[in-house]
Amino acid sequence: MAWLFRTGLAAALVFAAAPAFAHHGWGGQEEAVTTLNGTVVQGVSLAGPHATMKIKVGNDVWDLTLAPPARTERSGLKEGLIPVGATVTVRGNRNLDHAKHEMKTIYIKQGATEYHVYPDRE
Amino acid sequence: MSSSLAHFFAWLEHSPLGAFVRSLGVWSYGVINLVHILGIILLFGSILILDLRLLGAWRRIPLATLSQPTTRMAQVGFVLAVCSGIPMLTVKTTDYIGNPFLLIKFPAIALALLNVWLVHRSTAWRAHWERELLPAENRRLAWGAALSLTFWLTAITSGRMIGYW
Numbered sequence: 001m002a003w004l005f006r007t008g009l010a011a012a013l014v015f016a017a018a019p020a021f022a023h024h025g026w027g028g029q030e031e032a033v034t035t036l037n038g039t040v041v042q043g044v045s046l047a048g049p050h051a052t053m054k055i056k057v058g059n060d061v062w063d064l065t066l067a068p069p070a071r072t073e074r075s076g077l078k079e080g081l082i083p084v085g086a087t088v089t090v091r092g093n094r095n096l097d098h099a100k101h102e103m104k105t106i107y108i109k110q111g112a113t114e115y116h117v118y119p120d121r122e
Numbered sequence: 123m124s125s126s127l128a129h130f131f132a133w134l135e136h137s138p139l140g141a142f143v144r145s146l147g148v149w150s151y152g153v154i155n156l157v158h159i160l161g162i163i164l165l166f167g168s169i170l171i172l173d174l175r176l177l178g179a180w181r182r183i184p185l186a187t188l189s190q191p192t193t194r195m196a197q198v199g200f201v202l203a204v205c206s207g208i209p210m211l212t213v214k215t216t217d218y219i220g221n222p223f224l225l226i227k228f229p230a231i232a233l234a235l236l237n238v239w240l241v242h243r244s245t246a247w248r249a250h251w252e253r254e255l256l257p258a259e260n261r262r263l264a265w266g267a268a269l270s271l272t273f274w275l276t277a278i279t280s281g282r283m284i285g286y287w
Contacts, residue, residue: 008268045144045214046147046148047143047144047150047151047213047214048144048151048213048214048217049151049155049285052214068148068152069148069149069151070148070149070152072148073148
C-alpha cells in the first residue's frame with residue numbers, strides 16, 4: 001500500500017515539475033506587429049504583475065498589457081502622464097485569439113512623446 | 123462564470139484594500155508575490171515531509187517528532203500565503219473573471235483544509251502523540267496524506283497557471 005502511494009506520488013511530482021505548457025508573456029501573441037490608433041479609455045496603471053491601459057479603437061476597447069510596472073516606469077511612462085481621451089498610436093503583438101482585443105505593447109506615442117516599453121522588440 | 127461571482131470580483135477590486143495595494147508603488151506586486159511564494163514554500167515543504175512520513179518514508183523517525191514542527195511550519199506558511207494572496211487578488215480582480223484555474227484552485231484549498239480537519243480529528247492522529255500506531259491507523263493516516271498531497275498540489279499547480287491563462 002505504502003509502496004503504491006510512493007510510486008504514485010513520485011509520478012505526480014514529475015508531472016507537476018514538468019515545464020509549464022505556456023509561459024507568461026509572448027507565447028499567446030502573434031509574431032506580427034500590429035499598429036493601433038485609438039483614444040485612451042483608462043490611463044496607465046502601474047499596479048499588478050504588468051502595467052495596463054485601455055484604449056478605444058473604433059467600437060472596440062483594447063486591453064493593452066505593458067511591461068512589468070518597474071520596467072514600464074523606466075521607459076518614462078508613469079501613471080497620469082497620458083490623460084483619458086488622449087489620442088495614442090500603439091504598436092505591439094496582439095493576442096492569437098482575435099476574439100480578444102488584447103495586445104502586448106512594445107511602443108506608445110502620444111503627440112510628439114514616444115515611450116519605448118520594449119525597445120528590444122521594435 | 124456566474125455573474126454574482128463577477129460582482130464579487132468587482133467589489134473586491136474596488137475595495138479599500140485594492141486601492142491601497144495599487145497605491146504602493148511599482149515594486150509592491152513583486153514583493154507581495156515573494157511573500158506568497160515564501161508562504162507556499164513553508165506550507166508545502168512542511169506538508170511534503172509529513173505526508174511522505176505518513177506514506178511510509180523515514181519510519182525510524184517517530185511520527186510525533188516530525189508532526190509537531192511540520193504542522194506548525196505549515197500553519198505559518200498558510201497564514202503568509204493567505205495574507206499575501208488576498209492583496210494580490212484585489213489588485214486587478216476583474217482580470218480573473220473567466221479564468222478556470224481560479225475555479226480549480228479555491229475548491230482544492232477548501233478540500234485540502236477539510237482533509238486537514240478530518241485527519242486531525244481522527245483517532246489515529248490523536249493517538250500518535252501517545253503511542254505507536256496500529257497498522258490500520260497507519261493506513262488511515264496514509265490515505266489522509268495521499269489526499270493532502272493531491273489537494274495541495276492541485277491548488278499550487280492551478281494557482282501557478284492562473285497567470286498563464
